[in-house]
Amino acid sequence: MDATTIGIAGFVGLIIILLITGIPVGIGMGVVGFLGILVMSGSKIALNALYQIPYSSTASWLLSVIPMFVLMGYVAFYCGFARDVFGAAYKWVSRLPGGLALTTLVAGAAFGACCGSSVAATAALGKLAIPEMMRYKYNRGLAAGTAAMAGTLSALIPPSILLVLYGVVTETSIGELLIAGILPGLLSMTCFALLVLGRTMLRPELAPRGEKFAWSEKFATLKNPGVWGIIIIFAAVVGGIYSGIFSPTEAGALGAFVSIALGLVMRRLKWQNFKEILYETLKTTSYIFLIIIGAYIFVRFLALSRLPVELAEWVVILPVPRILIMIAVIIVYLILGCFMDAIGLLLLTVPFMSPSLFALGFIPIQLGIIVVKMLEIGLLTPPVGIQAYVLKGVAPDLTFKDIFSGFLPFFLVDLFVVISLIVAFPQISLFLPTMMK
Amino acid sequence: MAMVVSNVIARYLFRSPMHGTEEITEFMMVALVYFTLAHTQALRAHISVDFLVSRYSVKAKLICEILMYILGVLFFLLISWQSGLAAVHAWNIKEITFGVMPLPLFPAKFLVSLGSFILSIRLILDIINDFANLGRKGQQ
Numbered sequence: 001m002d003a004t005t006i007g008i009a010g011f012v013g014l015i016i017i018l019l020i021t022g023i024p025v026g027i028g029m030g031v032v033g034f035l036g037i038l039v040m041s042g043s044k045i046a047l048n049a050l051y052q053i054p055y056s057s058t059a060s061w062l063l064s065v066i067p068m069f070v071l072m073g074y075v076a077f078y079c080g081f082a083r084d085v086f087g088a089a090y091k092w093v094s095r096l097p098g099g100l101a102l103t104t105l106v107a108g109a110a111f112g113a114c115c116g117s118s119v120a121a122t123a124a125l126g127k128l129a130i131p132e133m134m135r136y137k138y139n140r141g142l143a144a145g146t147a148a149m150a151g152t153l154s155a156l157i158p159p160s161i162l163l164v165l166y167g168v169v170t171e172t173s174i175g176e177l178l179i180a181g182i183l184p185g186l187l188s189m190t191c192f193a194l195l196v197l198g199r200t201m202l203r204p205e206l207a208p209r210g211e212k213f214a215w216s217e218k219f220a221t222l223k224n225p226g227v228w229g230i231i232i233i234f235a236a237v238v239g240g241i242y243s244g245i246f247s248p249t250e251a252g253a254l255g256a257f258v259s260i261a262l263g264l265v266m267r268r269l270k271w272q273n274f275k276e277i278l279y280e281t282l283k284t285t286s287y288i289f290l291i292i293i294g295a296y297i298f299v300r301f302l303a304l305s306r307l308p309v310e311l312a313e314w315v316v317i318l319p320v321p322r323i324l325i326m327i328a329v330i331i332v333y334l335i336l337g338c339f340m341d342a343i344g345l346l347l348l349t350v351p352f353m354s355p356s357l358f359a360l361g362f363i364p365i366q367l368g369i370i371v372v373k374m375l376e377i378g379l380l381t382p383p384v385g386i387q388a389y390v391l392k393g394v395a396p397d398l399t400f401k402d403i404f405s406g407f408l409p410f411f412l413v414d415l416f417v418v419i420s421l422i423v424a425f426p427q428i429s430l431f432l433p434t435m436m437k
Numbered sequence: 438m439a440m441v442v443s444n445v446i447a448r449y450l451f452r453s454p455m456h457g458t459e460e461i462t463e464f465m466m467v468a469l470v471y472f473t474l475a476h477t478q479a480l481r482a483h484i485s486v487d488f489l490v491s492r493y494s495v496k497a498k499l500i501c502e503i504l505m506y507i508l509g510v511l512f513f514l515l516i517s518w519q520s521g522l523a524a525v526h527a528w529n530i531k532e533i534t535f536g537v538m539p540l541p542l543f544p545a546k547f548l549v550s551l552g553s554f555i556l557s558i559r560l561i562l563d564i565i566n567d568f569a570n571l572g573r574k575g576q577q
Contacts, residue, residue: 064466
């Protein structure tokens, strides 16, 4: 067997093993990677991988931004920043058709500015928005759909854990990637909002109108401490990266520091909460890094098999337009996204296919945005739509049928409008990063 | 264990722009990850793909879990052994970090070894537990 065949066998084998044994993703990737290197290059090189990688993959200045982003998200979650932005957004848009749903989306974009994980954001927003929408007799599917989509905005609007991981594995500038996420995030929000507006205008029974607020009340929300908190956090993180004052790692540390300081100043952060925040941060960091350690071993194996390079050489001379290849990639993500979580899927697929796509002329930053959008869609699709379980957790009244049928219209808009736009117009992703230089 | 690491995070947060920040951060990252791996396993919080497995019978699920944890134990014992060698090597040659502030590397490498070893023990405990459950299931 030549190396490439072993590479393919390892890649396919890994997916099958992960599926049928339910082995933790990190351990599975590590074991298959190790065995692959063993078969290909012998025990000396395989053991050498275990000698270096478990240390080098964690002792990383770049990756230390991840625990900081996780910490920021949990601080924002426990300090109730979501409640503040939700309340403020409600005053502004509740009068419109589908007002509460729009409120949820706007609050999602705002909360995304201090939270890097869409699952945490959906939990925070769902807990607030779904009971409110139920109280106003909103359609259950609409309620579930907007809460989940509002959560996914967090994965694009900086901070974003997925964009950091993509940047590390493809050696793309993490700062530029994070800045690049802003416009696609806002574009997604706008498209979802238009969808909500359109649907509720055609079928007003989906969403009864909310209360009306005077302009004075609307402007009063601008004095809300939580809204200010988020503006300060966002300005610190994004402003710092954008202007080049500090690196993403420093921005992460500063963002976490500012969030905690704000929590203390606002007297929201109690010692008890803080212990829980640290505990949850550690747990999340730990499971992310188990996957990272395994993934680095697996990536070493892939590199030795030369599979990504061979694939790139093969793909480049394929007599098909590159847009077809992009569509194929999107379909692969749709299928794999049904079964796998976002971080594992990213670390499994990106090292494998990014050399091919870069060779075809896709721009790393734009591809990063597309991959993250697809991973987010993967969090919605059954049978393993993690977002559905999160919503079920915060709003037990919803059935899975409500939830998944509620996702469907958003899913279609996301795939056929938002992602198509991002693929067709690289400028959406690249405009802000090029302004940085 | 959690307290040690929270302390690490706290100190990490209040970092100042001094020499050696990167090196210290890297060391803290190792500590952060390898101190918590086993505990996260104890909570069963590591991510896996349970889409098919959740449809298995209880017995099949336990057998599957025992087999994959055995793999996990072997794997992390290997890591522990190799990282232990790396740590000993770092100690012998007095390996230090590149950069302005020389820091010895062996403690971090030793932590990798220790953390992997503790995770292996955790997995062995889980295997024993699974066997006990399997036995109980067999009696019924």
